[in-house]
Amino acid sequence: MSLPQLHYTSAAAGDGESAGRFTAVTPAIPGPVRAEAAPLLAYEAPAGTPDRLTDTQLRSLPVAFGFTALSDGSHLLSRSVAASSGGFHSHAVHLPAGTPLPGSVLPVAAWGASGWLSATPDRTQPDPLTMLTAAHGPSGGLTRESLGDFAVARSPWLAAVLSDLRRVSEDPSAPAVVLVERHSADVARWVALATAVLPAEHAERLTFTTYTRHPGRTTHQVVGVLPEDAPDLSDPRFRVHSASGPRPGPVDDAWAGTAARIWRSRAPELFREAAELPGEPFAPGPLAVTALGAGIALGSGERAAAADWAAVRPYALDEKRTRQLTDALTAPADDRTAGECAAALRLLTALDGRCPADVTAPLAALLVTEAVRGADPGLEPPARSAFDEPAGQRALAALVDELGEELLAELSPVASRDVARTVQLLRIVRLLGIDCAELLPGVVHRLARALLDDPEAGACPALLDLLDEQFDVRTALLGELDRLAPDDPAGAEGLLIRVSLPFTGTQALPHLRMCAEAPGAKARGADRVEILHTVLRAAGMSPFAEPLVLRTAVGLVWGEETPTAAEARALLTETTSDAHRTAGTWARLVESALAAPYGDEDGPQLAHDLLRGFPQEITARVRACLMLLDFARDVRTGTAEPGWADRARELRARAEPVEPSILAHAYGALAGQLLAPDRPEAELYAFVHSGDEDLISAYAGEARRDEVRALLLADPSYAADCYTVWNAHPHAGPAWTRTRTALLDEVLRPAVRALTPEQVAAVEQAVEREGSSRTLDAFRTWNRPSRSLGRLGKRIAGRVRRG
Secondary structure, eight states: OOEEEEEEEESSSEEEEOOOOEEOOTTOOOOOHHHHHHHHHHHOOOOOSSSOOHHHHHHHHHEEEEEEEEEOEEEEEEEEEEETSEEEEEEEEEEOOOOOGGOOOOOGTTTTTTOSSSSSOSSSSHHHHHHHTTSSSSSTOOSHHHHHHHHHHTTHHHHHHHHHHHHHHHTHHHHHHEEEOOSSHHHHHHHHHHHHHHHHHHHHTTTTTOSSSSSGGOOOOOEEEEEOOOOOTTTTTEEEEEEEEEOOOOOOOHHHHHHHHHHHHTTTTTHHHHHTTTOOOHHHHHHHHHHHHTTTTOOHHHHHHHHHHHOGGGGOHHHHHHHHHHHHHHHHSOOOOOOOHHHHHHHHHTTTSSSSSHHHHHHHHHHHHHHHHOOTTTTTOOGGGGGOOOOHHHHHHHHHHHHHHHHHHSSTTTTTOOOHHHHHHHHHHHTTTTTOTTTHHHHHHHHHHHHOGGGGGGHHHHHHHHHHHHHHHHHHHHHHHHHGGGOHHHHHHHHHHHHHOOTTTTTTOOHHHHHHHHHHHHHHOOOOHHHHHHHHHHHTSSSSTOOHHHHHHHHHTTTTOOOHHHHHHHHHHHHHHHHHHHTTTTTHHHHHHOOOOOTTTTHHHHHHHHHHHHHSSOHHHHHHHHHHHHHHHHHHHTTOOOHHHHHHHHHHHHHHOOHHHHHHHHHHHHHHHHHHTTOOHHHHHHHTTTHHHHHHHHHHHHSSHHHHHHHHHHHHHHHHHHHHHHHHHTTHHHHHHHHHHHIIIIIHHHHHHTHHHHHHHHHHHHHHHHSHHHHHHHHHHHHHHOOOOOOOHHHHHHHHHHH
């Protein structure tokens, strides 16, 4: 039975308009369909087409052959051509929704079919699709040979066009594919190439037109235009491909790349063969497997797709096709990538036990060779079972002969390898059975050092696989890491945060156990001394038995920071100087003492203990610094020998360059004691006449402290004593003169002025007791308010006198 047809012709010949009218319509076609079809069937000849056309000119004009989806779900297959009179004629077949094409042919197969009419017939003719089916095959140049020739001619654009057609088939909202060709027949060939590749359900629904003047007005997925009507390449509505334009770059689409190679090899029958294999639509695997089996060379990405597909479905191929696939994957190639090797490994794993070794051994040998000579340290070697059978053993022996010396050279001390590469090489050496016992200690040392230097590198899964597979390497590596940990506890801690190293067996590994415990201990508590205790307990041995655990623990808890003086005193008290001397942590304790801020009384006490505990280890300058701190302790406790000022100045000279905080401890303690009511007068005299500006400045600073002011306000005798001292020794030197004058004016006078008259009287009595009546008169004069008056004061005083 013939399908419904429409004939649509320009309204008036030569009017230059594209509007037209229906001249013949099958009555079964509804009115809304005719209304929607009318603008779709209109034809506009190329610009500059004359009104009257010769037969030659008529044949040279483009044909608008299209397959269009209508709003009611039906489709329109149409052919529009120019008429000799200057108008046009369109012939269309209407396919109601759900109606397949006769013979299950694809719409593009009707291109050039003899049933298309260029004028309205006098009587009803069979539709072109029915006639095409009766003729048994496509016409109009869409033969296998012509399409193969066209694919080769358009080879540079083939993969890019197919990739965009895949995208527009999967996503209706994707940009339309615009094909710029001088002949509409070439657009039809593009569509034929595409529909041969597309999955059947997408090929049947692909809408297209081989010619239009206005690509922006059409809803087709594929649009053919002449070069003069091509849209701009940057227009986001389109993906434009022009055979006369620039060639596209590489296409990252394995499905499209494989399909393009098949077409260039003139083997379209492989598309039907691939369609019979399981897989999702547009999956590149079936196409790639089929192409490789037919001997078509593919790129690395396509070969990887084939391997991955077969790895997921090892049951889908018989032994012959599996052998063809492995032969293709192991063929020499200079573009093999890490992704392809990883896919080949997955395939080998899937085939293990399913295929004889003579099928899989070449693939295993390839992977070993690529691991040794390739640039991917993350590529794992195949399982040992791949070389079990005689064929596998022969392949293994060949690998040893070919790669043995190369592997040993890479593991030698001369070569410097990162963690992943070293792990990879050790696993391959064990796989091939190569003896590297003499090299192993050096390899393990370099591997351990690299892991501590870059803990992130240890996060590769292959490291744990290596330790699980090779007991001797695990024992040696864990032992070496434990040996290095005291000198780099932060690196060991960082490594163990990222990698759960297996602490099993009989190894003690005290340092690694501490490093593993440290993060949790720090998270649970803030007291660093308590954290130290927790970490030391994890070691399973005492610092007295193994002092190096103390070095590791201190490094874990304090890192680059300096313990406070109080923390250092606790460390020294709990573990004795002998343990710190052996562990080398005594230097951290010295740093704590030297860094103690002024006012931290633990600093001088720590210095005293360090001088007793490490008499041979401390250098001369540092010893003098500690002695300054110890001097401050002695002065404050009253145990210092006479001659304070001279002693302080002598120690300072030996400690230069001395840290300001240490000088503040010593000079501040001396000055503080000289400001005390019970100071030794001889020490005060020596201090005043020392002329040491820093020492006298420290005295001035101490005198300005709140504690001194409070004492001046509370104790009349202390105030009187300070008055006496700060008025004494006027000729001791300029430094003392400036300081005592400033203290009288800026410290004592404000304090005395703040006293009540009764308190001032008590201070005066104390001054007289310490001095004489002349001293009292001097104090009263000093304390008397100034009589100096300004001009306003004098004027007021004059008026008072006149009044």
